[in-house]
Amino acid sequence: MIHSLFLVNSSGDIFLEKHWKSVVSRSVCDYFFEAQERASEPENVPPVIPTPHHYLISVLRHRIYFVAVIQSEVPPLFVIEFLHRVVDTFQDYFGVCTEAAIKDNVVVVYELLEEMLDNGFPLATESNILKELIKPPTILRTVVNTITGSTNVGEQLPTGQLSVVPWRRTGVKYTNNEAYFDVVEEIDAIIDKSGSTITAEIQGVIDACVKLTGMPDLTLSFMNPRLLDDVSFHPCVRFKRWEAERILSFIPPDGNFRLLSYHVSSQNLVAIPVYVKHNITFREGSSQGRFELTLGPKQTMGKGVEAVLVNSQLPRGVLNTNLNPSQGTYTFDPVTKLLTWDVGKINPQKLPSLKGSMSLQAGASKPDENPTINIQFKIQQSALSGLKVNRLDMYGEKYKPFKGIKYMTKAGKFQVRT
């Protein structure tokens, strides 16, 4: 299935290669480099590149291309998903997935890749199984290992791979039994010039961290399950029960996992939590442009909007900006023309604004297009769609677990056109 994997950095060097079936020469990557040269931006490299004898399927994450070499027909979604899993695993192990981190931990990387694929087929990809096979490097463990000579490889076979419930190992024990659920919603929206919504949708997930002894059987019910019409579940959820009663009933995997993901897109349901007032003008024949931007909260159910970050790619003709933020800091990179304004928290009494002038290239005609403004923000303690968990019950075990539910809203791809 997957013949070989090459890791390529943004300057076009192969810094790691691993072959599973047979050794494929590095020269196969020349086709990839050609595509990389043609692309103006790193992310413009097409994900599937056909070559005379192979296909190259690549994903770009953390400015590293993970290029898989494929020799026969495969489902492309499968390979893409697998490559993302590889990156997630690296990130999980090393904290960050950068070229330097991979080079530092090259031995662990080889061990991981060896366990994740055999003969080109995925073998062990679940992070809790992998972590039993190969312990992640930590500073403490490295120190301890050098002193005691112990290793970062589990000497025992991972237990529980043969349990009746494949996603949960048997004989789990915790002193503090706890189950936490995070409801995280990301809002993707495009707002037009006049402030009306062109598209808005919410991608939500419920991530869980369950540390419970034994084989607990959980049920989770919602106040308003009708909101969830477009849902997909972790395989542990009993689908029939959900269809019949709209209750989530499941034996949870051990540790962190994504219980479900959902999607809310009917426009009237999506409340836009912030508004932007803007006035960006370029005058014909003048080398000055005006820039005014004010942010304000709207429909946030009384919760504060935090960690607001605004960025915008200004037109090529803009030489420099002279702006004055009422709060936070702003930077403008004259080379990439990227304007970034770190606003912080929005105070509804005193709305943050950024005002001033832009200097344009003298003599050039006025830019055809006004810039698009991207906004990032967070709202704690609130799920924008209004989804609320009603109760969580546990059956099958005797102890009383500690339960917690947290809500959070984040901006996904939130754009305002001006």
Added chain:
Amino acid sequence: MPYLGGEETVRELRRALSNPHIQTDHLRYRNTIHRVIRLMSQGVDVSGLFSEMVKACATGDIVQKKLVYVFLCSYASVNPELSLLVINTLRKDCSDPNPMVRSLALRNMCNLRLPGLCEYVEQPLTAGLKDKAACVRRVAVLGWAKIHALLPNTEIDAAVVNELYGLLRDPDPVVMVNCLRALEEILEEEGGVAINKPIAHHLLNRLKECDVWGQSEVLSVLQRYRPRSEDELFDILSLLDPALLSHHVPIMAATLRLFLSLCSMLPAVCVSALERARGPLLAAAGSSSRELRYAALCHIQLLLRSEPGLMGEHYKRFYCGYAEPPYIKQSKIQVLVELVNDDNVAVVLDELKGYCTDVNTETSQAAINAIGSIGRSYDDRCLGILTGLLELKQEHITSAVLQTLRDLVWVSPQYGDAVCSALEKWEDQLQDTQGRGALLWLLGVYGDRLSGAPYILEDFIDGVRSEVSAEVKTELLTATLRVFLSRPAETQDMMGRLLQHCIEEELDMCVRDQALLYYRLLHCGIEDVRRVLQCGRRSDLSLGPLIGRPPEPISQWASIFNTLEPLMLGASSLNMLSFPCTRVWFLKTLCLFVVIFQAYVMCPVPRCSPESLQVALQLVNIQTLAFTAPNKLPWKISILFLSRNQKMFGQKCILRIKINQQPEHPHCCKTNTHILITPC
């Protein structure tokens, strides 16, 4: 690969590895090996340390073993003789009480990739199949596939194949899936694993136990199974139904593909499966991974080929984000065009208008093209947008707009007046070859209505010496001749100059031939010229519906769903923009092709015998002049086309059609068919 400065380090490492003090110190020994692996990953040639590393292999420390194995597997092919030494240690490890050690040894024994060592490996592999630890069985099963890949010519023992079939019922799901994978490879020549009813049901029942990767592979193997009865079919379908909603996209796609292949006889079930999978597909199209988004979009384009209404109300989810890479934007634009209907046409056009000024030229051209193709079936607002774009005076936009206008008026001649008024004030210079070709075509066709046409042509004719593109020159010849027909006084002189240049000085044979043809045609008299050249200026309105595709049956694309092909189709349709011959030419010939072969023959060319084709063509006044024997590639045919309605190419013309490859799908005809039309 040689690496300067590596030699000294390698020598030092060799000393360290053979130093008895270090060898006895567990920790230092391992750290030295660590360094070797590190150097290896940096591209230093450390193959010289092979014999030292072989010795390091005999240890109880699992980490050290793993590291040494990584080294040995990379350099075994360089040192086949020394590798023989490793086999002994490995075989000893295969009987170690620790299952981890056993599986590790077995896996690496197969990974040495030395055909000469296979005989030593077979015995431990056979033992491995019966091992009591699942992890050893997993490795052993795949080991047979590796052996098969190493020795492709030798038959794998039938007993082993039987054993593997038996292991499909292993309690461990990974062993089961690995068996499937191994058998697929070993039995590739026989068409893979034989799936009979008991095996299929066994796999279906255990589907839930497998991990996500295993599930998607089992699903793809199951495609070869055909249920015996309708009851069985529906049992299978209801078992698979929840997987259509899986949040794991690969599983959803594999399930959908299985659904489509199982229900190929039940179109209604297919449609409802598509509807059920719509949610997850849309979610994948909005996923945070670019690559996943692109793959999902390509598959959505496939679905829309048969179910154009499927995503209708979700068109807003295909609006492009600002920072998306061009390949995603372009496929989103293609999807948007499919989703246009009476209710949303205004909104979508507004959105597409925004994309026309995209920084990426290909994206903006794709958007302009999209507006043009919406214009074929919807109102003239498209024309307003397109002519408005001309005022931006951006080279690449202007060129794309001209090409789109040309294609548009050819299909919808009622827009002629609007195009003329847009071109009335034309005074730009264009560099782009295709844009100039389009401009010339428009000038030729509307020369009588555009007051400035002769003057623009004159500029072109004055610059013909420095013109490099043959395509522009042939368009220029035709356009000049056409304008000459309507405005002889203004054009005669420059036409003479142009013909003289093309006949006497031109090096390109095609251009020269065309000039000669026109020159002789002019000798025949003005009426003949008019008949040949002006007949093609107005297209037949009844051809309109042929441009819009009718929905295809799902079975047309079900076989390529969830394969690499849809992603390639996406890429090739981008290349269509730079198709070497002009789009009008292409469109014309394609239409003719479609008219002749679809309307009258009703089946793709190579499948019917040339004789029946001949009879069929005679019915519409087409004489077959010559053709090659059937089933020969390239397949060529020359036909004489006697048209009664005179709308296409005049009264008579010879068509030479050449088909280079057997088309698998009718739409492939476009790319490997060559059609040459000569008016006569």
